[in-house]
Amino acid sequence: MTPEPSHSAERVWGLNRNDWLLIRRDWILNRVSISMALFVFATFQVLFVQAQLDLPYVWVFLTCMWAALITLSPLAREMADQGAAWSCTLPASRIDLVRARYFGAWLLAAVGYLVALSVALLAPGSTVVPSFAIDLDTLLVGATIVSVILVFLMPSVIRFGVKGVFVLLVPLNLLLPVVFVVSKATGTQDSLENSLLAGLQSLATVIAGLRDGLSRPLFYIAIVLLLFALNWASYRVAVALFMRREL
Amino acid sequence: MGSARVEKEVAVPAQGRREALETGAESDGALVIDGVCKSYEGFVLKDVGLELPRGYIMGLIGPNGAGKTTLIKLILNLVRREAGSIRVLGLDNVTHEAEIKSRIGYVPDEPRYHPDITLENLKSATAPFYPSWSEERFQALASEFELSLGKKFKTLSHGTKTRFSLALALSHGAELIVLDEPTSGLDPVFRRRLLDVLAGILQDERFSILYSTHITSDLERTADFVTFLRDGQVVFSRPKDEVIGRWGVVRGGREILDAEARAFFEGVREREHGFEGLTSRVEAARQRFGDRVVIDRASLDDIMVLMGRGER
Numbered sequence: 001m002t003p004e005p006s007h008s009a010e011r012v013w014g015l016n017r018n019d020w021l022l023i024r025r026d027w028i029l030n031r032v033s034i035s036m037a038l039f040v041f042a043t044f045q046v047l048f049v050q051a052q053l054d055l056p057y058v059w060v061f062l063t064c065m066w067a068a069l070i071t072l073s074p075l076a077r078e079m080a081d082q083g084a085a086w087s088c089t090l091p092a093s094r095i096d097l098v099r100a101r102y103f104g105a106w107l108l109a110a111v112g113y114l115v116a117l118s119v120a121l122l123a124p125g126s127t128v129v130p131s132f133a134i135d136l137d138t139l140l141v142g143a144t145i146v147s148v149i150l151v152f153l154m155p156s157v158i159r160f161g162v163k164g165v166f167v168l169l170v171p172l173n174l175l176l177p178v179v180f181v182v183s184k185a186t187g188t189q190d191s192l193e194n195s196l197l198a199g200l201q202s203l204a205t206v207i208a209g210l211r212d213g214l215s216r217p218l219f220y221i222a223i224v225l226l227l228f229a230l231n232w233a234s235y236r237v238a239v240a241l242f243m244r245r246e247l
Numbered sequence: 248m249g250s251a252r253v254e255k256e257v258a259v260p261a262q263g264r265r266e267a268l269e270t271g272a273e274s275d276g277a278l279v280i281d282g283v284c285k286s287y288e289g290f291v292l293k294d295v296g297l298e299l300p301r302g303y304i305m306g307l308i309g310p311n312g313a314g315k316t317t318l319i320k321l322i323l324n325l326v327r328r329e330a331g332s333i334r335v336l337g338l339d340n341v342t343h344e345a346e347i348k349s350r351i352g353y354v355p356d357e358p359r360y361h362p363d364i365t366l367e368n369l370k371s372a373t374a375p376f377y378p379s380w381s382e383e384r385f386q387a388l389a390s391e392f393e394l395s396l397g398k399k400f401k402t403l404s405h406g407t408k409t410r411f412s413l414a415l416a417l418s419h420g421a422e423l424i425v426l427d428e429p430t431s432g433l434d435p436v437f438r439r440r441l442l443d444v445l446a447g448i449l450q451d452e453r454f455s456i457l458y459s460t461h462i463t464s465d466l467e468r469t470a471d472f473v474t475f476l477r478d479g480q481v482v483f484s485r486p487k488d489e490v491i492g493r494w495g496v497v498r499g500g501r502e503i504l505d506a507e508a509r510a511f512f513e514g515v516r517e518r519e520h521g522f523e524g525l526t527s528r529v530e531a532a533r534q535r536f537g538d539r540v541v542i543d544r545a546s547l548d549d550i551m552v553l554m555g556r557g558e559r
Contacts (some may be wrong), residue, residue, distance in 0.1 A: 019346065021375050021376055024372075024375070025372040025373075028364075028368050028371055028372040029364055029369075029372055031367070032363070044269070053528060063464045077361070078361075080361065081360075081361050081362060082359045083360065083361055084326060085355070086359060088323075088324075088325055088371070089323055089325070089348060089351075089353050089355075090376050091345050091346070091347075091348040091349030091376050091377065092345055092348075092349065092376065093321065093344050093345045094344075096345070167279065178400055244327075246325065246326040246327065247320070247325040
């Protein structure tokens with residue numbers, strides 16, 4: 001199934017008419033389940049706030065992870081209901097379908113974050129500081145968490161449905177212990193651990209170097225571009241996988 | 248068990264061909280499939296070709312596993328073809344996928360929509376994709392098909408799901424309507440109504456219908472063309488009247504069914520006291536077997552059953 005230019009050429013925010021219609025369709029089909037997920041999400045926020053933990057980045061991590069996972073629910077539901085064939089009979093190309101999934105996911109993640117933030121701020125006894133929650137650093141950390149989840153999971157879920165999560169996570173979970181067992185057996189465990197630590201430290205050094213070397217606005221732009229590039233690469237992989245999918 | 252002779256024939260009725268030539272529409276048929284191949288483990292759709300001119304109904308028949316649903320999925324680009332070409336309304340079905348799908352109305356053999364959603368919401372989610380959507384038409388069809396739009400999809404019977412799918416497919420001015428076993432879950436009364444609706448659509452000669460079915464009596468009532476698929480190959484694709492006029496069923500005692508006689512038939516069914524053989528050489532059969540046999544005109548059902556068996 002070769003890519004084709006969409007026949008609806010007018011674009012708003014980079015999306016054509018079909019993309020918006022697909023996002024609208026996902027909302028109509030999933031609004032009840034999304035609302036329920038957001039309700040559970042809000043309840044979690046209230047409970048977290050009541051715990052009076054002074055761990056702002058834990059709050060950011062859990063909130064953004066929740067928001068990212070909620071975005072997979074329309075897709076997972078479509079796969080579970082075997083609705084992908086219906087989607088592919090609509091007058092939209094497969095590229096439209098994948099693009100709408102990515103934009104819809106980011107839109108939903110943003111809405112999820114806003115809901116979480118509102119509840120966390122309004123809940124009695126809240127320790128979430130508004131200036132922290134909307135600080136650019138915090139938002140970039142949040143966007144990175146959402147990106148990491150979406151970049152890895154979306155292509156797999158688009159290709160394999162819910163089992164795509166397992167297709168990705170099970171081999172990863174098996175790979176790491178196997179690598180450690182092999183390294184232990186071959187006496188290279190220390191060197192493997194050192195390499196991993198060195199890799200993580202290098203990444204931290206690069207980010208710190210960028211932060212120190214660039215002005216604040218340039219640093220933020222660099223991070224945003226990096227996240228955009230990761231999402232773009234993930235989107236292209238998802239398109240290639242979905243093109244091969246037979247329904 | 249030998250295989251019956253496979254003759255690949257693609258034709259349009261003389262009148263239709265003449266009109267098509269006159270209007271220059273021949274190369275711009277509703278559906279032109281040429282040399283299409285697709286293989287799965289244990290199944291091959293091989294070198295499939297057919298042509299449906301605009302304004303006609305084509306019935307796609309064949310035994311289970313013949314490749315009817317696969318062919319329909321190939322037309323909709325739900326599965327990837329490995330060779331050949333498919334042109335829908337003059338456009339390649341892969342490079343112009345979105346445009347073509349806005350002009351196709353499709354009813355799958357088993358409609359699958361989100362089960363917890365009401366028909367009204369399913370319609371709302373679908374309608375804006377189609378520039379030619381007619382809400383008036385949809386409401387009229389929903390009323391005619393006795394659909395309760397407030398009901399959730401999962402609460403519907405198979406027949407009602409098909410009716411809903413039909414209402415969606417027929418509400419956006421589709422020029423090619425593709426139906427995969429649409430009548431299989433319907434009661435006879437609604438089947439007849441559906442056929443009347445389809446016949447009504449064809450009052451406008453821009454519309455065409457491709458219609459796969461096991462219920463050959465429906466085709467005898469409505470189809471202009473019949474395409475017979477067996478084991479992933481087109482056995483014939485011809486005007487219905489030509490198909491029915493051409494084939495005969497020879498019935499006689501088993502004592503005359505020697506090897507030479509078997510070779511005469513495209514398909515044979517043996518019974519305890521006799522046999523039925525399908526032949527396209529009716530006059531030759533009359534001369535050969537004389538009054539030892541009875542020869543009747545073959546129905547589509549006879550053709551499908553006897554050819555589908557592929558026995559000699």
